[in-house]
Amino acid sequence: MTKHPQRPAFISRQVTDGDYFFLDIKTRKPSVLTVACGGLERCAPQYDVQREGFRYYALEFVLSGRGEYTVGSQTHPLRAGSVYAYGPGVTHRIRSTDRNGMVKYFVDFHGPTAKRLIHDSPLQSSNPMQLGRTRWVEMIFDMMIATGNEPKQAALMQSRHLLNVLIMRLATDSASLTSDTSSSYETFVKCRQYIQTHHAQLQTIEEVAQACHVDRAYLSRLIKRYAHEGAYQYLVRLKMQHAAERLVKDKQSIQESALAVGYDDAALFSKVFKRIHGISPRGFVATIGR
Structure with a gap:
């Protein structure tokens, strides 16, 4: 199919x-x-x-x-x-x-x-x-x-x-489920959109906090509250999701996908990819298919 x-x-x-x-x-x-x-x-x-x-x-x-x-x-x-x-x-x-x-x-x-x-x-x-x-x-x-x-x-x-x-x-x-118009949720949405746009260049949550003009600890609490996971884990997961798309949809090599999401070391990238997706990049491509 x-x-x-x-x-x-x-x-x-x-x-x-x-x-x-x-x-x-x-x-x-x-x-x-x-x-x-x-x-x-x-x-x-x-x-x-x-x-x-x-x-x-x-x-x-x-x-x-x-x-x-x-x-x-x-x-x-x-x-x-x-x-x-x-x-x-x-x-x-x-x-x-x-x-x-x-x-x-x-x-x-x-x-x-x-x-x-x-x-x-x-x-x-x-x-x-x-x-x-x-x-x-x-x-x-x-x-x-x-x-x-x-x-x-x-x-x-x-x-x-x-x-x-x-x-x-x-x-x-x-x-x-309420019509939450609080400033905290609006701040979370702003920061999340920044992460989604710039995930490839971002390496730390501190960079996000600085760009969005919020305290790093406060941003971490917001991500934990609304995304239900740790701030750094959220950033890494987003990187690996985009890497998976590049491997399959764009048919990039493992090295190309690693560089595209900010990893110079393909071995480290593969290790992180497997931790997030439960399968290596090579195994992922073989399973999903080109």
């Missing part, structure tokens, strides 16, 4: 880059809950999608940037940590209001229990939910994208399980 077949018409072309998976976009009425497709989109600054309805139920999560979500006559702001859902028959509009565009995950699904899954979750309201801690959401979406490399039946089963875990976790955390 290919991870990037020709994109169907309902996938927007208003993106600068995307990492998609397509599991079952041909079946009209599946007999069980089925994940049709999903992925990660880096939306262009002019991204503006308007639909009278949609074939699937959809759940979207904003990783970075800002935008607006309009459903019916109500328009809601979107920012990093926003989660929202829509489905068949729901007129909606999603647009970026960020000069750098939004980055967002999405998953489209259908089947006899899809409507109930949304209705019984905190997403039944048209209002987007605002997550404080988002690392677990990113992990679930990343695992879902990875199912695109599995045999179809295994991928369908795994993605269904991950979707249920995602919805259940949102329900569990709903009491703490």
